[in-house]
Amino acid sequence: MDNAPLVIDVAGINKRFGDKHVVKDLALQVREGEIFGFLGPNGSGKTTSIRMLCGLLTPDSGRGTCLGLDVLTESAAIKRQVGYMTQRFSLWDDLTIAENLDFVARMFGMKDRSTVVDKALDDLGLSGRRKQLAGTLSGGWKQRLSLAACLLHHPKLLLLDEPTAGVDPKARRDFWEEIHHLSAAGITVLVSTHYMDEAERCHRLAYIAYGTLMASGTAVEVVTGQHLHTWEITGTGLQGMGEALRALPGVDLVASFGATLHVSGKDRDALEATLKSRLRDTPLKMTAVPPSLEDAFIYLMQGSQDQFQG
Amino acid sequence: MNGFSGFSFSRWIGILLKEFIQLKRDRLTFGMIIGIPIMQLMLFGFAINSDPKHLPTAVVMADPGPFARAYVAAMRNSDYFKIVGSVNEREANDLLERSKVQFVVTFPPGFNRDLVRGKPPVLLVEADATDPMATGGAISVLNHLGIDVFAQDMPGLNRPSAPPFELRVHRRYNPEGITAYNVVPGLLGVILTMTMVLMTGLAMTRERERGTFENLLATPATPVEVMTGKIVPYILIGLIQVTLVLLAARWVFNVPMYGNLLLLYGVVLLFICANLTLGITFSSIARNQLQAMQMTFFFFLPSMLLSGFMFPFRGMPEWAQVVGNVLPLTHFLVLVRGIMLKGNGVNMLWDQVWPILLFMGVVLALGLKTFRRTLD
Numbered sequence: 001m002d003n004a005p006l007v008i009d010v011a012g013i014n015k016r017f018g019d020k021h022v023v024k025d026l027a028l029q030v031r032e033g034e035i036f037g038f039l040g041p042n043g044s045g046k047t048t049s050i051r052m053l054c055g056l057l058t059p060d061s062g063r064g065t066c067l068g069l070d071v072l073t074e075s076a077a078i079k080r081q082v083g084y085m086t087q088r089f090s091l092w093d094d095l096t097i098a099e100n101l102d103f104v105a106r107m108f109g110m111k112d113r114s115t116v117v118d119k120a121l122d123d124l125g126l127s128g129r130r131k132q133l134a135g136t137l138s139g140g141w142k143q144r145l146s147l148a149a150c151l152l153h154h155p156k157l158l159l160l161d162e163p164t165a166g167v168d169p170k171a172r173r174d175f176w177e178e179i180h181h182l183s184a185a186g187i188t189v190l191v192s193t194h195y196m197d198e199a200e201r202c203h204r205l206a207y208i209a210y211g212t213l214m215a216s217g218t219a220v221e222v223v224t225g226q227h228l229h230t231w232e233i234t235g236t237g238l239q240g241m242g243e244a245l246r247a248l249p250g251v252d253l254v255a256s257f258g259a260t261l262h263v264s265g266k267d268r269d270a271l272e273a274t275l276k277s278r279l280r281d282t283p284l285k286m287t288a289v290p291p292s293l294e295d296a297f298i299y300l301m302q303g304s305q306d307q308f309q310g
Numbered sequence: 311m312n313g314f315s316g317f318s319f320s321r322w323i324g325i326l327l328k329e330f331i332q333l334k335r336d337r338l339t340f341g342m343i344i345g346i347p348i349m350q351l352m353l354f355g356f357a358i359n360s361d362p363k364h365l366p367t368a369v370v371m372a373d374p375g376p377f378a379r380a381y382v383a384a385m386r387n388s389d390y391f392k393i394v395g396s397v398n399e400r401e402a403n404d405l406l407e408r409s410k411v412q413f414v415v416t417f418p419p420g421f422n423r424d425l426v427r428g429k430p431p432v433l434l435v436e437a438d439a440t441d442p443m444a445t446g447g448a449i450s451v452l453n454h455l456g457i458d459v460f461a462q463d464m465p466g467l468n469r470p471s472a473p474p475f476e477l478r479v480h481r482r483y484n485p486e487g488i489t490a491y492n493v494v495p496g497l498l499g500v501i502l503t504m505t506m507v508l509m510t511g512l513a514m515t516r517e518r519e520r521g522t523f524e525n526l527l528a529t530p531a532t533p534v535e536v537m538t539g540k541i542v543p544y545i546l547i548g549l550i551q552v553t554l555v556l557l558a559a560r561w562v563f564n565v566p567m568y569g570n571l572l573l574l575y576g577v578v579l580l581f582i583c584a585n586l587t588l589g590i591t592f593s594s595i596a597r598n599q600l601q602a603m604q605m606t607f608f609f610f611l612p613s614m615l616l617s618g619f620m621f622p623f624r625g626m627p628e629w630a631q632v633v634g635n636v637l638p639l640t641h642f643l644v645l646v647r648g649i650m651l652k653g654n655g656v657n658m659l660w661d662q663v664w665p666i667l668l669f670m671g672v673v674l675a676l677g678l679k680t681f682r683r684t685l686d
């Protein structure tokens with residue numbers, strides 16, 4: 001996959017809303033057939049970046065191509081080959097399921113619309129409810145319908161903006177199965193998400209915070225790139241320990257995972273010494289573990305906060 | 311930005327159909343389309359129809375006589391007038407000026423003599439026409455009373471078809487003397503301005519507010535397809551409204567129609583298009599439905615007040631006339647009154663048509679310029 005052609009290749013992309021600099025010098029490279037995860041805290045500029053990729057927003061500066069077409073000048077042609085699923089449900093509530101699909105098919109100038117729509121309804125398992133108003137569907141079904149709508153015109157690139165927000169675990173699992181099928185069929189997928197398990201299902205990731213790209217690569221690359229050393233602390237009497245540890249020397253990050261605590265730091269020896277002395281008289285046990293993707297992301301998020309508040 | 315490149319008829323039909331379906335399902339909007347004309351017709355029509363009663367009237371009796379006395383008595387009995395007293399000419403003028411009376415009825419010197427000689431004398435009526443609704447019916451009542459009184463006085467003769475005098479009416483303060491005939495055609499323009507601008511204004515901002523606009527923009531649909539596709543359904547709606555008002559004008563308010571109906575519809579179509587263009591332009595400037603609504607009213611008020619619908623156009627101060635001349639409604643009123651009431655033909659319309667066309671052209675250019683192809 002590393003030598004597959006680049007479907008998205010942009011660099012130096014900037015976007016301001018008024019005096020708010022929302023995306024800063026963004027550079028992204030996504031290869032054909034890849035599932036590319038786009039992560040970052042709320043308001044970090046994910047949606048804005050995706051909109052710029054499919055021509056809904058014009059970048060203030062920057063250059064690059066999407067499907068080999070210039071993102072600045074050829075957005076009309078890009079739109080024809082991209083399936084964009086918006087973060088918010090954006091099909092028409094007051095049209096029926098079938099009418100929505102038919103409208104989208106018309107907009108993309110598809111021939112033989114009724115066959116296309118019927119097939120999409122069959123695949124969705126919604127044939128029996130084709131006359132139901134889209135606004136009355138449950139969240140999970142809305143999301144599936146949206147995906148079906150943006151696949152109608154057989155796009156080469158899918159841009160999915162938090163497609164699984166508010167969807168139950170089973171539906172999420174099915175959704176990701178589908179995405180992997182599409183990817184296997186050669187469709188490139190760029191998907192933004194807040195879920196760690198979803199991030200781990202992506203071939204490659206990018207992490208953006210306050211408009212700045214903080215890290216990118218495979219999940220393993222992103223984790224090792226932070227050069228963290230992590231200890232897992234377990235046992236009874238964990239309450240309050242997190243707060244107590246946070247300010248100690250060598251501790252860069254404390255994250256609790258249910259009944260365990262992950263304590264990480266860049267300076268392995270300092271961290272180990274701190275932990276040993278702090279935990280000596282307690283029943284708590286500490287084990288060195290490889291840092292998880294979540295540790296890495298929380299560390300990145302903290303770092304960006306310090307950077308932008310300082 | 312060339313909005314016309316790559317126009318697809320099929321996409322355009324798609325947008326049009328979608329708008330129709332949504333309109334069909336939107337009960338509130340649909341209700342407004344039928345409700346606004348009916349409500350306005352009721353409000354204004356009611357005001358036209360309700361004959362005012364007991365209008366204060368002063369009598370100047372320069373030549374008292376049996377006929378004049380009988381006539382004043384009949385006026386007093388008619389419910390329509392309230393005789394406040396007999397006064398001299400100067401007092402009468404004063405009363406009228408200070409809005410103490412609505413009418414002054416003057417029996418000039420020599421009234422009786424002329425009447426007896428069979429030479430119809432002049433009965434002078436001065437009306438305070440600042441409220442034309444009030445004066446509208448008075449004239450016909452005065453004529454009728456004349457016939458009645460004459461028939462009673464001379465029971466032997468056949469009932470005359472005209473009163474034995476010449477009624478001379480001076481409409482004071484409002485020389486145009488707007489009456490019911492003027493109001494209903496005007497209502498046509500007011501209703502269209504109101505609903506056409508508002509409907510289209512909302513149609514586009516609704517998409518933006520619900521987030522569906524983002525989806526529409528992500529498709530290859532072009533600005534011209536979207537704009538015109540959204541306009542056409544409302545042209546039909548406008549024509550339905552016009553037909554409603556015209557039917558009411560004919561059968562409820564008995565407004566005559568002297569001109570060509572087809573010509574009238576042609577003029578109406580032009581006016582509808584001008585308003586729709588404005589609505590679409592508003593909606594590409596407004597961020598949400600509330601703003602579109604506010605812009606509509608910002609336009610609607612001067613249209614209502616400065617177009618000659620509310621106040622006689624020639625009676626307005628110069629600056630107001632300048633503003634009024636920009637508004638399509640001003641010219642539309644002249645056109646409709648001309649066609650309906652004066653039977654004007656196609657060759658007499660150009661003076662009013664070009665200002666509407668100009669307005670439309672400027673607004674359309676503005677609209678295409680501000681239409682956002684992106685979400686910026």
Ligand SMILES: Nc1ncnc2c1ncn2[C@@H]1O[C@H](COP(=O)(O)OP(=O)(O)OP(=O)(O)O)[C@@H](O)[C@H]1O
Binds near residue numbers: 017020042043046048
């Ligand atoms: N049209 C706009 N005008 C002004 N500011 C905007 C606009 N769109 C987005 N922003 C701002 O840009 C920033 C980034 O927004 P964006 O929606 O791209 O974030 P996000 O990463 O998608 O967040 P989330 O995870 O909550 O969806 C936010 O601070 C937002 O308020």
Ligand SMILES: [Mg+2]
Binds near residue numbers: 046048
């Ligand atoms: Mg977002």
